[in-house]
Amino acid sequence: MLFSIAYIIFILVQVCANEKLVSLSKSSSTDGTQCDKTIKNDVGSSCPQKNLEYHFSSEELGLLNQHNLVVNTQSCPSNPSLTCLSVDRQSLIGAGSFGLVVRARSRTFDFPIAIKFIKLPTKLDIVSFNTGGRYNRIDRTSLIENRGDQKSLREAVALRLITEYEIPSIPKYIAYIETASYRIVAMELLNGFEELSKIIDKLSPKQLTFISCQTAAIVCNLDQIGVSHDDMHERNILIDRKNNNKVNLIDFGGAQFINKQKHFTSTSNFLKQPINLIGHLKRIIKADLIDYIQSQEKKELGYFCSMLEKITTSKSEKEKEAIPYYYRLLFEKYWKFNQTNKKLFKCALTK
Numbered sequence: 436m437l438f439s440i441a442y443i444i445f446i447l448v449q450v451c452a453n454e455k456l457v458s459l460s461k462s463s464s465t466d467g468t469q470c471d472k473t474i475k476n477d478v479g480s481s482c483p484q485k486n487l488e489y490h491f492s493s494e495e496l497g498l499l500n501q502h503n504l505v506v507n508t509q510s511c512p513s514n515p516s517l518t519c520l521s522v523d524r525q526s527l528i529g530a531g532s533f534g535l536v537v538r539a540r541s542r543t544f545d546f547p548i549a550i551k552f553i554k555l556p557t558k559l560d561i562v563s564f565n566t567g568g569r570y571n572r573i574d575r576t577s578l579i580e581n582r583g584d585q586k587s588l589r590e591a592v593a594l595r596l597i598t599e600y601e602i603p604s605i606p607k608y609i610a611y612i613e614t615a616s617y618r619i620v621a622m623e624l625l626n627g628f629e630e631l632s633k634i635i636d637k638l639s640p641k642q643l644t645f646i647s648c649q650t651a652a653i654v655c656n657l658d659q660i661g662v663s664h665d666d667m668h669e670r671n672i673l674i675d676r677k678n679n680n681k682v683n684l685i686d687f688g689g690a691q692f693i694n695k696q697k698h699f700t701s702t703s704n705f706l707k708q709p710i711n712l713i714g715h716l717k718r719i720i721k722a723d724l725i726d727y728i729q730s731q732e733k734k735e736l737g738y739f740c741s742m743l744e745k746i747t748t749s750k751s752e753k754e755k756e757a758i759p760y761y762y763r764l765l766f767e768k769y770w771k772f773n774q775t776n777k778k779l780f781k782c783a784l785t786k
Contacts (some may be wrong), residue, residue: 589687644769
């Protein structure tokens with residue numbers, strides 16, 4: 436009798452356990468809550484493929500074609516009669532809550548293209564501006580005041596302005612397209628670069644000095660046209676180790692169009708971020724140079740770039756001696772700069 440009761444209890448426990456396992460299995464296979472989070476640039480994600488389905492109408496494909504842009508497409512997995520953006524490993528660069536970035540081709544430019552597709556209704560930072568002049572350039576004053584007839588996504592305007600003024604070491608602007616479903620930004624794709632965040636501990640003091648020197652030149656060139664990157668951390672500083680540690684700056688989604696009396700400049704942003712690079716520099720560059728110059732930048736925005744301009748244009752030792760000692764020491768001992776024929780700053784160090 437006791438054996439029979441024990442056996443029945445054993446059978447009931449097994450049945451309940453199996454039902455629990457089946458329930459958990461169903462929950463894990465159908466629960467898509469994790470897919471609301473940012474999807475990394477790995478198309479092997481456990482999130483359902485439909486989260487990466489970007490449908491295209493013939494009108495939207497026509498707009499890309501008008502700008503001489505070509506993207507890879509495929510039949511939508513959920514509905515083969517519809518056309519979707521291809522997200523295979525050859526196409527997809529990265530994806531997140533905002534949308535995704537894919538490789539593309541241009542019939543106008545011979546360099547690789549990246550296109551960012553921002554899926555609506557995503558909260559977007561739009562700016563207003565006017566255009567004028569022979570080449571229909573953006574009017575910087577109207578952009579700083581956020582007043583004008585045209586409206587566009589902040590990143591697209593920043594890249595367009597930087598490209599118009601031919602500032603080097605930034606991805607070139609290609610096009611900006613608005614549709615009923617997307618905001619689309621096309622830009623140059625930088626191949627062969629690595630995020631500074633991933634390699635910073637592998638670099639020697641000499642390499643870090645050269646990289647920071649290049650970055651300082653880039654941000655002062657941005658200051659000249661009134662653009663502040665505003666998000667200058669190590670993931671947005673790209674290094675091409677196979678090409679003499681060449682530096683490029685990316686991701687202008689948070690760019691500010693600056694009035695130096697009201698907003699920090701690109702230089703003051705660079706002297707606050709990237710935190711790890713600044714920490715390394717403080718160990719490499721002695722005599723509290725970085726601390727002193729940081730404190731000066733807090734008092735007078737853009738002072739660093741004005742001193743950089745003085746050191747590169749001074750024609751006599753007397754003119755150089757008029758530059759504060761800490762700046763002279765930095766520019767003469769650690770960072771060396773010159774200016775191109777277009778008055779752009781360039782790091783004069785070598786690897």
